[in-house]
Amino acid sequence: MIQKFNYVAPKSLNSALKILSENKNAKVLAGGTDIIPGFHIESRRFIDTELLVDIKKIQNLHAIKERKDFVEIGACVTFAELAENELIRKYFPLLAKAAETVGSVQIRNRATIVGNFVNNAPCADSVPPLLVYDAKIQIQSLKKTREISLQKFLIKPYATALKKGEVVTKIILPKPDENFVGDFYKLGRRRAVAISRISLAVLMRKKDGLIDEIRIASGAVTPIGTRLYELEKFAKNQIANSDTFKELAIMLGEKVLEITGLRWSSEYKLPVLQQVFYQLLEKVNRNEK
Amino acid sequence: MKSKSLKKVRVKFNLNCRQVEIETKPNKRLIDLLREDFGLTGTKEGCSIGECGACTVLVNGNAVNSCLVLAGEVDGARVITIEGIAKNGTLHPLQENFLKHGAVQCGFCTPGMILSAYALLLKKQSADEEEIKEAIAGNLCRCTGYKQIIEAIKYTIKEMSEKQA
Numbered sequence: 135m136i137q138k139f140n141y142v143a144p145k146s147l148n149s150a151l152k153i154l155s156e157n158k159n160a161k162v163l164a165g166g167t168d169i170i171p172g173f174h175i176e177s178r179r180f181i182d183t184e185l186l187v188d189i190k191k192i193q194n195l196h197a198i199k200e201r202k203d204f205v206e207i208g209a210c211v212t213f214a215e216l217a218e219n220e221l222i223r224k225y226f227p228l229l230a231k232a233a234e235t236v237g238s239v240q241i242r243n244r245a246t247i248v249g250n251f252v253n254n255a256p257c258a259d260s261v262p263p264l265l266v267y268d269a270k271i272q273i274q275s276l277k278k279t280r281e282i283s284l285q286k287f288l289i290k291p292y293a294t295a296l297k298k299g300e301v302v303t304k305i306i307l308p309k310p311d312e313n314f315v316g317d318f319y320k321l322g323r324r325r326a327v328a329i330s331r332i333s334l335a336v337l338m339r340k341k342d343g344l345i346d347e348i349r350i351a352s353g354a355v356t357p358i359g360t361r362l363y364e365l366e367k368f369a370k371n372q373i374a375n376s377d378t379f380k381e382l383a384i385m386l387g388e389k390v391l392e393i394t395g396l397r398w399s400s401e402y403k404l405p406v407l408q409q410v411f412y413q414l415l416e417k418v419n420r421n422e423k
Numbered sequence: 424m425k426s427k428s429l430k431k432v433r434v435k436f437n438l439n440c441r442q443v444e445i446e447t448k449p450n451k452r453l454i455d456l457l458r459e460d461f462g463l464t465g466t467k468e469g470c471s472i473g474e475c476g477a478c479t480v481l482v483n484g485n486a487v488n489s490c491l492v493l494a495g496e497v498d499g500a501r502v503i504t505i506e507g508i509a510k511n512g513t514l515h516p517l518q519e520n521f522l523k524h525g526a527v528q529c530g531f532c533t534p535g536m537i538l539s540a541y542a543l544l545l546k547k548q549s550a551d552e553e554e555i556k557e558a559i560a561g562n563l564c565r566c567t568g569y570k571q572i573i574e575a576i577k578y579t580i581k582e583m584s585e586k587q588a
Contacts, residue, residue, distance in 0.1 A: 140430050141449035141495045163493075170452065170491045171472035186449075188496060214485070238561020239539065241473055243485040244492070 136173040137181065143188040147195070147303065150187050151276045155299040159184035162301055164210055165245040167237070168253045179292060195303060198222065207305040213242040213250075213260075225309050228263040228318040228335050235259060235320050248302050251284065254294050254358060261288070261359030262335035263318050265351035270306040275299045281306070288358050313339045315421045316349075319414050321406070330354040332407055336418050338374070345369045345378070355390050355407055362389060379415040383408040432495040439507025447494050454478045454489040457504055465505035465534045469563070476562030479535035480504050486542035488561075505534035508541060516579045517541060524575040528566035536562045540576045548587075550580060 141163075144150045154160050163169060163186040172180045189195055195208040198219050205221050216222055217233040236242055236250075236259050248271075250260045261284070269284040276299065284305075287295045296302065316337035322328025333353035339346045348369045353359040365385050372378040387408045391400065432451075435444045438461065445460055457463045457480070469477035471490050478489040481503040508515040517537050520526070527533050536559060543550055543558035550558065555576050564572060 135455070136450055136452065138429055139450050140428070141432055141493060143495060143498065163496075166493065166496070167473055167488075167491050170493065173450075174471045174490075186493070188493075190496070237473070238476065239542070239558055240476060240479055240486050240488045240561045241491075243482075243487050 136170070137176070137183075139183050140185045141188065142185065143191045145191050147189075147192050147274065147301070148276075150189055150192060151274060151299065151301060153185070153187050154301065155276050157185045158298060160187055161185070162252075163188045164190065164249045165212060167241050167245040168249060168255075189301065204306050204308045207247060207307065209248040209301065209303050210246055211248070213237075213245050213247060214239070216247055217242065226263070226267055226307060228266065228316050228337070229260065229307075231318045232259045232263045232320070232333075232335075248305065251288065251359075252294060252296060252302055254288055254292055256291050256357055256359070257330040257333070257354040258359060259320060259330055259333055259353065262333050262351035262353045264305065264307075265359060265361050266316065266335045266337040266349040267307050267310060268349075271302050272304045272306060273300050274303050275301070285361055288360075291357050310337065311339060314347075315339075315418055317414055317418050319410055321410065332403070332410060333359075334411055334414055336414055338418050340374050340419075343373060344371050345374050346371075350386075352386075352390070355403065356393055362386065364389065374419050376416065379412050379419070382415060383412040386411050434494055434498045436497045436499060437501040439503055449493075449495060451494040452490055453480070453492040453494055453497055453502075456494040457489060457502075463504050463506050467531055467534060469531070474563070475532075476535045476539065476559075477532055479538045479562065481538060481542055484542065484545055486539050486561075503538070503541075505538060508537070515541070516582055517544075517576070520575040520579045520582070521572070524571050524578060526567060526571040526575040532562055532564040536564065536572055540579070543576075544580070544583070548580065548583060552577065
């Protein structure tokens with residue numbers, strides 16, 4: 135039997151927010167694929183939880199909606215729903231690809247994308263694609279609604295800018311300019327139910343053979359998913375060719391080493407990271423899917 | 424947290440095509456509810472953290488790990504366990520073919536494996552080998568090497584499509 139806690143499933147966001155504001159040891163339950171096994175292994179992250187507030191009965195948190203310039207993803211949308219969704223496949227193919235690679239069928243049928251980054255594990259697969267798409271998120275509490283960029287929301291491993299009594303209600307993804315091409319890469323120990331060792335997302339727009347804009351984000355190799363702005367700045371207006379990509383790959387290795395320090399796994403991980411990043415850039419440049 | 428402050432949860436759901444209603448502890452997982460309260464021990468507990476798939480059941484037609492779901496979360500849902508796929512004492516074709524093709528050795532992964540395949544067939548009746556592999560990627564088997572399992576599922580798909588034609 136897992137640890138003791140109470141369980142409620144309110145039907146409206148307002149009542150969920152009220153319950154959360156009144157119980158300081160309450161936690162939001164969405165997919166549960168992190169918190170329930172967390173209870174089982176007696177993870178210290180969840181040990182204080184006295185009440186779970188299941189938000190899945192709140193109808194309007196389940197939608198993926200198209201607006202003029204952006205697409206909204208509700209807090210209860212699962213990876214399975216995301217991977218199948220036409221809007222996501224059309225405008226945010228890297229995100230659809232990442233969603234397909236999460237866990238297994240069983241996990242994707244429960245786990246939510248919002249839960250993936252609220253949990254903020256270093257290996258969260260959805261984070262690098264969300265970062266290159268400049269995702270914003272909407273957060274609500276009883277008192278107010280605020281919007282924040284995902285990059286700012288993610289603070290350090292397993293810590294975010296979410297305050298007591300707040301719920302992330304949706305992701306807001308601006309539709310990218312259609313000249314962007316990109317790809318998502320994930321390396322795990324095996325294909326299914328694998329924790330990512332390396333994940334990378336690249337989105338690039340070329341103009342007359344030059345890199346007009348490139349967005350690069352990493353996961354798993356950095357303590358949390360992060361954009362690599364220094365690399366992006368360096369690449370701007372460089373010729374989109376192998377020399378530039380090699381240079382970028384070397385820079386990425388140096389950057390990751392600078393962030394994480396030398397680890398027992400560095401000897402393997404850094405050359406692999408540089409190689410897969412280089413290949414990813416070449417692939418994006420050839421515009422292969 | 425003190426146990427006396429636990430508030431029971433009332434769950435009404437459809438279990439293997441039968442309406443059921445039960446009052447249970449708020450921290451009870453679906454797998455425990457099925458095994459302990461309903462005596463449906465075909466659902467197996469392997470890893471308890473969503474990696475092995477032995478506890479796979481269907482919730483609203485989707486395969487899920489019942490070790491990662493709380494009892495309260497299936498309120499209003501349709502749940503199918505391995506006990507619910509035989510009809511009137513006749514095994515489901517998947518069950519028949521698992522037996523026929525040697526896809527059952529120790530048997531511990533079998534219920535979950537069959538339900539993952541069952542969920543695939545609900546969505547897609549013409550799945551190819553890659554789709555079969557993807558559908559059962561969340562189910563570990565340490566005996567068979569998967570070959571016989573994939574054969575059994577393939578054969579079932581073939582059989583069912585011939586029957587329809």
